[in-house]
Amino acid sequence: DAKTTQPPSMDCAEGRAANLPCNHSTISGNEYVYWYRQIHSQGPQYIIHGLKNNETNEMASLIITEDRKSSTLILPHATLRDTAVYYCIGLHSTGGTSYGKLTFGQGTILTVHP
Amino acid sequence: DTGVSQDPRHKITKRGQNVTFRCDPISEHNRLYWYRQTLGQGPEFLTYFQNEAQLEKSRLLSDRFSAERPKGSFSTLEIQRTEQGDSAMYLCASSPTGTGYHEQFFGPGTRLTVL
Numbered sequence: 001d002a003k004t005t006q007p008p009s010m011d012c013a014e015g016r017a018a019n020l021p022c023n024h025s026t027i028s029g030n031e032y033v034y035w036y037r038q039i040h041s042q043g044p045q046y047i048i049h050g051l052k053n054n055e056t057n058e059m060a061s062l063i064i065t066e067d068r069k070s071s072t073l074i075l076p077h078a079t080l081r082d083t084a085v086y087y088c089i090g091l092h093s094t095g096g097t098s099y100g101k102l103t104f105g106q107g108t109i110l111t112v113h114p
Numbered sequence: 115d116t117g118v119s120q121d122p123r124h125k126i127t128k129r130g131q132n133v134t135f136r137c138d139p140i141s142e143h144n145r146l147y148w149y150r151q152t153l154g155q156g157p158e159f160l161t162y163f164q165n166e167a168q169l170e171k172s173r174l175l176s177d178r179f180s181a182e183r184p185k186g187s188f189s190t191l192e193i194q195r196t197e198q199g200d201s202a203m204y205l206c207a208s209s210p211t212g213t214g215y216h217e218q219f220f221g222p223g224t225r226l227t228v229l
Binding site: 043044045046085087100102103104105106 | 116118145147149155156157158159162170205207209217218219220221222223
């Protein structure tokens, strides 16, 4: 699975968009980009994933560059409850041998302030 | 609440004691994972079950660790002769079998403190 690089921490004002970058320059053609977050004292929570196209769901948007070497998770209107550690993970499809195990890095600590 | 439960939520034990944790996944999920998370680090994969079969074990899982999923439903993780270095949050996750989709549902974790 691809190694990912994220900034250690970011700040965002409540109500503004939070844009969390991730570099995954070694990602292969069949690796998805997954984002999870972990709020303090809770287990990680799935946010969104994508392969090539940009994706949007009720939680966030995922923008993947055309060369797929980086991506950005966008929380359009951050709230205080979005304060968490955000993890970007590269993962092969189920057809591979990874069995879907997640390899978490250090992630980005996002702090949303009033 | 994701539907994955873990018991106990907290465990304090003395070095050398054995401990066992339980995970109840979402009922229709075939896949079950155990992860360990130490302070300030992301979770680390320990082991994976598809139904009752343990298909992958991390090198982190020393001989003192054993995991089971006897009927393909709940799972247990046992640590024998605990050491202070075993102090961590132990997380369980489950997911359905599918293609190209790895949304894992995590439980709240069991926090182990070894004195």
